[in-house]
Amino acid sequence: MALTSIFYDGPVTESDRAANRAGAADYGVYGPNDFKVTAHPSIPYAVLVKAGRAHGHGVTDEAEIDQVVNCPSLASGTRWDLIVIRRNWQPELGGPSVLVPLTAGAEAVIPASRKIGPGVEDDQPIGFVRWQGGTSAPVEFIDMRTWAGNGGLFARSTKVLGYLAKVGTEVVINGVTWNYRLGTNDTPGWTSTAPLMAPIALAAGYTPFGGGYDPSVHTEKLELGRVFSEGTIGTTAASINVDKARFRYKLGDVSAGHRPPFQKILRPPASPQLGDVTVYVYPDGVVEWECTQTAVLPKTGANGFFIGLDGFSWPAA
Known part of the structure; x- marks a missing residue:
């Protein structure tokens, strides 16, 4: 059974308008399983698109039953x-x-063959499918659907x-919010609430402590410009x-964009044999440390040398 589409030319009922979500966002589906792309249980090189409703650019489409989509076969390689x-x-x-189905190639990248032309001809992505040569069943899926609600959009993959x-x-x-905004010189781009991580370039003689602790020493910059140190x-x-x-003593350098506007004085946990340890983070990114005791410390063990930077914070310059 073919899709049923409304809001092209032709009659529209008041019930159609009441249920219509087109206009809330360019694209979307109505429920968690609507138009979900899954494997077909028996037909080679075919997928099932689950029943449900989807919308895009003013048109609402409904599949009353699951829909079969046949894809080209593949003798070898990956597609x-x-x-x-x-x-x-x-x-x-x-x-x-x-x-x-649109052929994307060896990588899951939206192909140039996708039609973009609301009001003329337009394609709404709903799912990537990966085929392996000689295997007639799909081996991987990437969900490309979006859901539009009262507060914005929700999706499962950053490929959307x-x-x-x-x-x-x-x-x-x-769990990460992405925004498409105007940036420097009104150039648009994506920003997110995910922390931007950058390593602290450690000076000669220093390395991440290891042994089950953070495998790197780094800073994370949040969307609001707050920087946290880790490691x-x-x-x-x-x-x-x-x-x-x-x-x-110089400990290392903080990367540009993560440096504080003013000098920061930190009191980190460290090897007890060092006495009181102080770490300084300067606006030029240099990180130094000092202590109140002299000592010869082994690399590891109960008396091993360590300085902890977990959880310290400052605003980015």
């Missing part, structure tokens, strides 16, 4: 196909919409960002000789 809902406003009455790029778009993906620092040598008390 991704993108399943789309194709809407065509050009026939005399418009529609109905159809489900079409490739077709949602319109200024003002906000979408939540795996525990050890030494690369078999032992380290701290021969001067109250002397500032």
Whole structure:
């Protein structure tokens, strides 16, 4: 059974308008399983698109039963196909919409063959499917659907960002909020609430402590410009000789964009043999440390050398 499409040319009922979500966002599906792309249980090189409703650019489409979409066979190698809902406003009455597989190639990238033309002909991505040569069943799926609600969009894969790029778009993906905004010189781009991680470039003789602790020493910058440090620092040598008390040793450099506007003074946990340890983070990114005791410390063990940087915070300059 073909799709049923409304809001092309032709009659529309008041019930149609009451249920219509087109206009809330460019694209979307109505429920968690609507138009979900899954494997076909018996037909080779075919997928099932689950029954439900989807909308795009003013048109609502309904599949009363699961729909079969046949994809080309593959003798060898790997191929991704993108399943789309194709809407065509050009026939005399418009529609109905159809489900079409587009060949994407060796990577799951939206292909150039995708039609972009609301009001003329336009494709709504709903799922990537990966085929392996000699295997007639799909081996992997990537969900490309979006859900539009009262507060914005929700999706499952960041690959949807490739077709949602319109200024003002906000979408939540795996707990991270993405916004398509105007940036420097009014150049549009995606920003997110995910922390931007950058390593602290450690000076010679220092390395992440390891041993089950953070495998790297880094800073994370949140969307609002707050920077947090993470990691525990050890030494690369078999032992380290701290021969001067109250002397500032260079520990490393914080990357540009993560540096504080003013000097920061931190009191981190460290090897007890060092006495009181102080870490300084300067606006030019340099990180130094000093202690109140001299000591010769081994690399590891109960008396091993360490300086912990977990959880310290400052605003980015």
